[in-house]
Amino acid sequence: MKHWKQIATPALAIVLFIAFWEFIVWVNQWPNYKMASPSDLIPAYAKYWNLFLIYGWQTLWRTVVGLLVAVVFGTLIGMIMGFSRTMRDALYPLLVGFNAIPKATVVPVLALILIGHHDLNTVLIAFMISFFPISVAVSIGLSTLEPEYRDILRALGASKWTIFWKIALPKTLPEFFGALKVAVTLAFIGTNLMEIVEPHGKGLGHLFDSGKINADYPLMFAVLIALAFLGILLYYIVVGLEKIFAGWAERPQS
Amino acid sequence: MTNLIDIKGVIHAYQTENGPLPVLDDLNISVPEGDFCAVVGPSGCGKSTLTRLIAGLMKPDQGEVWLHGEKVTSPRATVGMAFQNPVLLEWRTILQNVLLPLEIVPNKMTKAQKEERGRELLTLVGLEGFEDKRPSELSGGMRQRASLCRSIVHKPDVLIMDEPFGALDAFTREDLWQTMHRLREEEPFTGVLITHDLRESVYLADEVVVLSGRPATTQHVENVKLGGRTDLEVIYTTEATDILHRLRHQIEIAQGRAKSEEAA
Ligand SMILES: Nc1ncnc2c1ncn2[C@@H]1O[C@H](COP(=O)(O)OP(=O)(O)OP(=O)(O)O)[C@@H](O)[C@H]1O
Ligand SMILES: [Mg+2]
Numbered sequence A: 001m002k003h004w005k006q007i008a009t010p011a012l013a014i015v016l017f018i019a020f021w022e023f024i025v026w027v028n029q030w031p032n033y034k035m036a037s038p039s040d041l042i043p044a045y046a047k048y049w050n051l052f053l054i055y056g057w058q059t060l061w062r063t064v065v066g067l068l069v070a071v072v073f074g075t076l077i078g079m080i081m082g083f084s085r086t087m088r089d090a091l092y093p094l095l096v097g098f099n100a101i102p103k104a105t106v107v108p109v110l111a112l113i114l115i116g117h118h119d120l121n122t123v124l125i126a127f128m129i130s131f132f133p134i135s136v137a138v139s140i141g142l143s144t145l146e147p148e149y150r151d152i153l154r155a156l157g158a159s160k161w162t163i164f165w166k167i168a169l170p171k172t173l174p175e176f177f178g179a180l181k182v183a184v185t186l187a188f189i190g191t192n193l194m195e196i197v198e199p200h201g202k203g204l205g206h207l208f209d210s211g212k213i214n215a216d217y218p219l220m221f222a223v224l225i226a227l228a229f230l231g232i233l234l235y236y237i238v239v240g241l242e243k244i245f246a247g248w249a250e251r252p253q254s
Numbered sequence B: 001m002t003n004l005i006d007i008k009g010v011i012h013a014y015q016t017e018n019g020p021l022p023v024l025d026d027l028n029i030s031v032p033e034g035d036f037c038a039v040v041g042p043s044g045c046g047k048s049t050l051t052r053l054i055a056g057l058m059k060p061d062q063g064e065v066w067l068h069g070e071k072v073t074s075p076r077a078t079v080g081m082a083f084q085n086p087v088l089l090e091w092r093t094i095l096q097n098v099l100l101p102l103e104i105v106p107n108k109m110t111k112a113q114k115e116e117r118g119r120e121l122l123t124l125v126g127l128e129g130f131e132d133k134r135p136s137e138l139s140g141g142m143r144q145r146a147s148l149c150r151s152i153v154h155k156p157d158v159l160i161m162d163e164p165f166g167a168l169d170a171f172t173r174e175d176l177w178q179t180m181h182r183l184r185e186e187e188p189f190t191g192v193l194i195t196h197d198l199r200e201s202v203y204l205a206d207e208v209v210v211l212s213g214r215p216a217t218t219q220h221v222e223n224v225k226l227g228g229r230t231d232l233e234v235i236y237t238t239e240a241t242d243i244l245h246r247l248r249h250q251i252e253i254a255q256g257r258a259k260s261e262e263a264a
Helices: A002-028 A038-083 A085-100 A103-113 A118-143 A147-154 A160-197 A203-213 A217-249 B047-054 B094-098 B100-104 B111-124 B140-152 B170-186 B198-204 B232-236 B238-254
Strands: B003-016 B019-032 B036-040 B062-067 B079-082 B158-162 B190-194 B207-211 B218-223
Touching: A002 A038, A038 A085, A038 A118, A038 A160, A038 A203, A038 A217, A085 A118, A103 A118, A103 A160, A118 A160, A147 A160, A147 B100, A160 A203, A160 A217, A160 B100, A203 A217, B003 B047, B003 B190, B019 B036, B019 B047, B019 B190, B019 B207, B019 B218, B036 B198, B047 B062, B047 B158, B047 B190, B079 B140, B094 B100, B094 B111, B094 B140, B100 B140, B111 B140, B111 B170, B140 B158, B140 B170, B170 B198, B170 B232, B190 B198, B198 B207, B198 B232, B198 B238, B207 B238, B218 B238, B232 B238
Parallel strands: B036 B190, B036 B207, B079 B158, B158 B190
Antiparallel strands: B003 B019, B003 B062, B207 B218
8 A cells, every 4th residue: 555655646746747748838839849748759759769769778878887987986085085084185175176167068078088989978977977976975974973983893903994894884875875866867967968069879868969950849858758767767776775775764754 | 819900100192283182190090800990080081081091992192001911002802892872873773783793803603692692681681672673763771771782792801881871861870770780790891980970980880980180190099898789779878978978079179179188
């Protein structure tokens, strides 16, 4: 019963949203180049379904790889900053500065440096745009660990590594997953940025671009919805992982 | 009998932005094997610093700490620690929390033996049936009980407690005092108990050390002999109240509110 409700509630919300969208377009009599309606999208999907599968997969795997690199690199940087005050002071301004650069300006630079390596470029942008929140969350999680937590193991002669593995890491997981949810969305932005700004015939960004060139407005909208779908998919995968690895941090609902 | 804990002429200062802050100054404490030593003193005089030195988490600037005839230079597995904050790990069950030290300290116990040991201890402190609960499902007093079990699960020689009952209400605290006596009957260990509660020190300890204000020295040592009684009523006997009065007076000296006899 509870499980059923958990799926039914968001599903109903989506159905209502689509109905409202259809209604708004119909009431205003908008032409599909101004605002496509959900019913315009069905033919677009029917016509290009194989392209959606191919390009959607390209967007998805490059986003996921970028995200994985961001997790590894972001966690490493976060660990370095979390354990060493000096490194934190040294790295923070660099990280903040790097994060402040609008990634749209990095795209052409990267495309020039790594000319021809489209997959690598795209993965790199997805990574660059998404690792910052992970680093910050891990470093804050580690540096705010109360000394007593360390001392209960240190007093027994435990190594730094054991303390990290048994205490610091699990204690940081809730913050880590919070950041990962933000990072998922950011990584998608990164992938699409590269696909649209430096078109190289791959990914949903390319499909969007060809919709634009051919004035196929329903196709453009269909791409947006497909992107939203992929975003939701990845987000809920992260939520699932969070439940498994950091479910203990959830307060029981009353 | 030999002393299990020997603190000899310990001097320690913290390096702060305003220069060195002397915290301990020529501190001497000896605790015979099996005894319980309570340490009381004004707030901020250096009691927690003392526990960290005994545990080997820090080295004193001067002087020496000896445990079991060995000079302490680093943490050792024969020590157990409990703090005011029970520091239980929320992602582990109560039993898993209690067993944590056995994952660090080398031992030859099988998994089943460890579990049995943990369950035994939890039963001893009255937490039977809570083994598989999460820390957040327990009350403050129950968490502190679990934390006590964790601090002695690996059978340490020395149990160091830094105001373990400080955050509890008066009745829960008295319950835990009695639990402490029960644990001592079952598990032989030498204890150092930091506390702000003079009644607690008299009820639980064999000797009470009064530290002076910062920098702390050993100002007074009071031997507590209450004829081995462990019922709470013993606190209200004349022997106990006499000791309490003397300790009270010493604390006032330590705080600088009363003159010591020698100075007067
Ligand atoms: N890591 C540190 N660096 C600098 N100063 C410290 C540090 N730890 C403690 N101090 C200072 O040393 C003094 C003694 O601290 P300590 O925690 O040992 O006192 P305490 O007797 O345990 O106090 P309380 O009764 O409040 O628990 C305090 O003035 C404290 O501010
Ligand atoms: Mg203290």
